[in-house]
Amino acid sequence: MESSTWYVIAIIIYLFTMLAIGYWSYRQTSEYDEYVLGGRGLNPFVAALSAGASDMSGWLLMGLPGALFLTGMSELWIAIGLTVGAWFNWKLVAPRLRAYTEVANNSITVPSFFENRLRDKSRALRVIASLIIIFFFTFYVSSGMVAGGRYFESTFQGDYLTGMLIVAAVTVAYTFIGGFLAVSYTDAVQGILMFLSLAIVPIMAIISLDNPADIFSFAAENPYATGGAIVNPDYFSMISGVSAAVIIGNLAWGLGYFGQPHIIVRFMALRTPADAKTGRRVGILWMALSVLGAIFCALAGTVFFTTTEHAITDQQSYETIFLDMAQIMFHPLFAGLVLTAVLAAIMSTMSSQLLVVSSSLIEDLLKVFSKKEPSESTLINLSRTAVVGVAILAAILAVNPNDSILGLVGFAWAGFGAAFGPLVLFSLFWSRLNVPGAIAGMVVGAVVTIGWGMSALSDSLYEIVPGFAASCLAIVVVSLATKAPSAEITKEFDLAIDVSRRAAGDESFEFSATA
Template identity: 30%
Template sequence: MIIKITVLAIYVSILFLIGILASRRVKSMSDYYVGGKNMGFWAVAFSARATGESGWLLIGLTGMGAMAGFSAYWVVIGELLGVLISWQFMAKRFKKRSDDYKAITIPDYLESHFKSSTNSLRIISASALVIFVVIYVASQMDVTGIAFESLLNIDYRIGALIGFVIVLIYIFIGGFVAAVWSDMFQGILMFFGLVLLPIVVWFSMDHGSGITEGLNAIDPTLTQIMGRSEDGLMNLFTILGFSMIGLGFLGSPQVYVRFMSIKSEKEIDKGKWVALIFTLLTDAAAVTIGILARIYFTKEGQNPEAILGNGGEDVLSMMTHEFLPTILVAIFIAIVLSAIMSTIDSLLIIASSAITRDFYQKIFRPDLNDKDLTKLSRLVTVAMALIALGIAILLYNLYPDRQVFWIMIFGWSGIAATFCPVIILSLFWKGYSEKGAIASMITGFTSVIFFKFVVANMEGFGVYFKELDVLAPSFALAMLVGYIISKIVPPKHIAKALKEPIE
């Protein structure tokens, strides 16, 4: 235990040092929220990936690999495609336009792009950000408590509180710069930890004739890449549910604010390869860790959740304690916390910007200077973190059998379905109107709730949508409604052209 605490103390000290160094670069609101738009590609790529992955990669995806077997690799394919499309086709366009608009938040970008004369778009986007960001941060704090409990035998509530305090201190000091620099440090830890663990485990296991044979001996359906059900339609919906998680990389604010912060469009080409390699290797490694754990710890006929935890959430803890010396187990504790905190810091800054800049300054106090606004931002960050911590502990007490993977995906899906269709259509379609954007956001926001709590619980086809989950249908509906409303109420320049007489 002393070794684990020592390593954790060193890890936390590095984070605090990063916060202190970053604070020297915070001179304005732009510095606090987007690092003065002068971040390098290494930092942005690692930060974007660490933020996009979060604690679900180490706790959730490893568990999903154990529960689903080979079909969990569809998550890897979906994420890889999402990252590729985002960096290859969207990042440069978004960077150029956000620079032209002098935007430092996503609502800034949207309001400038649509030349909005009202605050409707800003209010809706900021409100959606705050609601789903708090849910997502709460799920990350939930995982923090689980990590401390499973890896250090520290009470869940105390663990969640420790994680809360750590991440809040370095964000409070250094803002976005601290978040990006710490994300890079934490992303490197995540990368090497995840990639090396299955290699160590494989050479340490008595794996007999191989992974496929090992899974077949437990449950032959675990080796079916196209799904484990005898119902073909169920398998299709399951595969889509796994692979469509990658849609969230096509415009989620916590990822795209990183593209705002990068110093130039040329840096995006370099960062793309870093992001793709990171995604491929870490996601594939996480699923593989889960599969190896299923082979090593369970036998035919056993309930895996009784051994590996609900949703397989104990997989990483069991694997590290079984195969690694104490010093490396301690480092893995830091890696788990890295995955969690790299997302919490980014999300809290996004939520803080939504309230302080997009609500308070832009709507009520346009006269407020940057210095006062930065102070307010820090206070709002603390308040948002406290609310998220309260929700996390409430979830722990009310739903002890909750599945970490899907709670995180719900928060992720809410943010993605609300913003990604709007970002995509605004970048690629000149006919997209402000009214269409508002309709897209409202549709995406409400559809996530509707599909989660209504459609998934319907008799008959509800079970299919439960496997599909909420992101794909909500995303599609938001795109469709945005298109229809933009055709009915086109942008001003198109509406004007339509009214002009033909000579």
């Protein structure tokens, strides 16, 4: 039996498992709130793996190993920044956001939370936030489809467009039928697959080398270590030859966590604020070990692909290192199961993002402008239709990709981090925040990020740094220069903070919006 046949069998098993979870979730979902947020009943283990899997996407298994292989350990600053940022996100944002979103009129989306938190009767805050989500997530979903197409190119030597469409179709299918529960539980399964694969592949690759210790010196000594590039004696240095601006920019990826809607929505779905502690421990451990696996994939690759007859499929960004090593080292059936980890990474992120975008379209735009409140079934069906519509638009953008996976992800990550990150933090920790300040922060953060990212300045400093700083400044200056929030808003702020603190101190604490 040919290798490609074994791969197909393994992938079919995986895809049907995802669809089965989607169908199970469909049977558990009867109300619109359940479709969008799972009824706020997500346990912390599932929430942690779901957040991690939807966060890392194809970047962890394809983008990061490729960047490390090509450039060197200076790329580790991104991984460090992400890990630290994720820890602070779980520590600072998760418990307060879980409490505040329920206190603030049971908000089920990020834009609706902003509006309810500040009692914005103009609806401008909610509409602008939803438009930002739709814009940046279209690029983000597109990056997942690009990864899916490249996956099929490497695995089956097949057509990029066909692979992209298959991955998109299955992801849309289980998101369409199962909603938030389907996305969360499939993400948890996918997170486990990603972790196991990132442990197995580099270990087996290192064992297969004549001298495993070469992984710690070869790339810095051999001119063919990175596909014929000039030898890089500073390959293993994190600071030599790297400017302070590059280090700051890479570390700044961690700032993006505070504003990623597809991640923080998991916080909103936790059973109680107290679950954030368990979620943080599980999520950060998973993340740290997974990143370590990606690092060793790149290190093993510098020797594996330059001392054997094997070649890397992607000779531009080198983003197929993980895929290629798995196919070479394992029996086709087992290799196929390992390779599903890449599909898992791609699909987990895409599904989360599709659901958030559809929620914004329906909850934050349609319901705002609709004169009549749609029925529960109508809202669910409209959300499903929105999933398909956004997927089609993202697929059109992905047909002829002109950027790497890391480049596409980086642009969208910076956009959300700068537009929403500061606003989320100020919403949870500053009672003086008002509507004009919130709108100014969002708009300035998004505009600066887009402008900086499209200019030559992005070559010297990652756009999230000026975008995040400009957003914070705009929020503070405009809020202080305009009318203070009402006593009612301030009182609700104090209530939400008190609820989160009491819940965090008592694992059995339960509350409602009238606590």
